Amino acid sequence: MPMNSEGTNALTPYSYWEIAFIYAFTILFDCSDIAPLYPIPFITPKILEDAILHDSQDILDPLMCAFLSNALNRKKLIESSSSTRPLNDYINAKVRSQDFDLGYNPLPSQQGFNGLEPDMKLKILHALVEWQLQDSASVRAIIDGTFGATKKGQINPLVPIPFGYDSYKRAYWQFGDSPYLWRERTTLKTGCEWEIVCRDLSELDTFADSLSNSKSHKEKNLAQKIKQTLIPQLEEKQRIQELRDRAAARRMAAQLALEVPRSLPRRERRKPTRYNYNENYDFDFDDDSEYSTKTESRRPTRSSGRLHGNNAINDYMEISEIDNTTWPTPPKDNDQDLHYYHDEIDIV
Structure with a gap:
């Protein structure tokens, strides 16, 4: 090369x-x-x-x-x-x-x-x-x-087809969305050759200005076509492409954000609260004693159904014993001491 x-x-x-x-x-x-x-x-x-x-x-x-x-x-x-x-x-x-x-x-x-x-x-x-x-x-x-x-x-x-011609009958070519503008020239010694006239929009604008004052009708038409047709089309296509690139960049950024693992603080497990109840918390102390006062003030605020159930059963057993000792058990009808039982009632 x-x-x-x-x-x-x-x-x-x-x-x-x-x-x-x-x-x-x-x-x-x-x-x-x-x-x-x-x-x-x-x-x-x-x-x-x-x-x-x-x-x-x-x-x-x-x-x-x-x-x-x-x-x-x-x-x-x-x-x-x-x-x-x-x-x-x-x-x-x-x-x-x-x-x-x-x-x-x-x-x-x-x-x-x-x-x-x-x-x-x-x-x-x-x-x-x-x-x-x-x-x-x-x-x-x-x-x-x-x-x-x-x-x-x-x-x-x-x-x-050629984009235009100049006064020397040289053809100019442009393809697609590219601002490249080629000029074709033909000589007897080298034959057909191409050269680059413009590579970007600024060079296109400068080249069109250089042809605007030409006396050639072909060159004036070429300058007008570049100014009024080619440059606006390329600018619009570049603007659309920039919008597409921005949208693609946003989608890529959103995709990357979803792929990044989120670092959340680890949630600690709370240990269950355990309550210990003393079933025999009533001590046989005098009411005036200092220890008895402190013990009563330290009783738990929460009540236990199990404790109340035990107390109710004990109270019921005490009442049953008192009733059995106070009142005699009535005899059956076929008892031999039935008459004695009625006599005893009359005496009382």
Whole structure:
């Protein structure tokens, strides 16, 4: 991969076109309602550009696996760990059919896709996009369904058109929700090349201001389209995306709060209160004695039914003994002393 003056990786004009081509494919063929494609990681031109410059495997490997699975019409997604053999066989088949611009298989024998240089990874990703357009049944279904639903006079959404032109007849391209604006230039020596004109909203606004005073009708229309259409649309989409990100952050925070265990103080068990009653708390002391007064004042405030029941039984037994000693037991009718008993009553 070429280096810049600072000694880091640099992208060529052809690399910019490949990045734009890959990104446009992910935007235009995002039609899961017609035919599902294997999901890819979220990418923007900036993310894909940085992934190529820094050789980010977290972006490039899942992107390659999804593209390869779509092209081979696999029922299951090809994992990165097992992608070397199917990718190698697929590239060899394309080399034999002369459908690969390189004309040879650049994959190392053992390392596979991860062993390639970043610029070679970009070329294979670009080739996989073209091979999906040729071999993928899902991509073919999306193309057929979109063409069939497009009425006469309408623009087919799968056919990209330039965003505008300048006075030099150079075409400008913009895709999706990205503020990236590419300019296509064609020379006899180098052919078709792409370059990045704007990368964010501020650069778009500055570029539109530079075209506003132009005498070219095409450049004035381009500036007006950027100011009145493109920038408001991108600002609205960014605002909606920020609201979605905030809502997702709140849901994640709520989920994390539910997963954190609550530390409540441990509840101590209260021991049951036990009351000890002395059944023989009445001592035979004089009423005037100091100990008797203290004992009576120390009697428990709570009364026990068991104690009252015992006292009632004792009182009843005493009364029964008194009654038996005072009154004689009357004799039976057949007693021999019956007459004596009546005589005794008369005497009394």
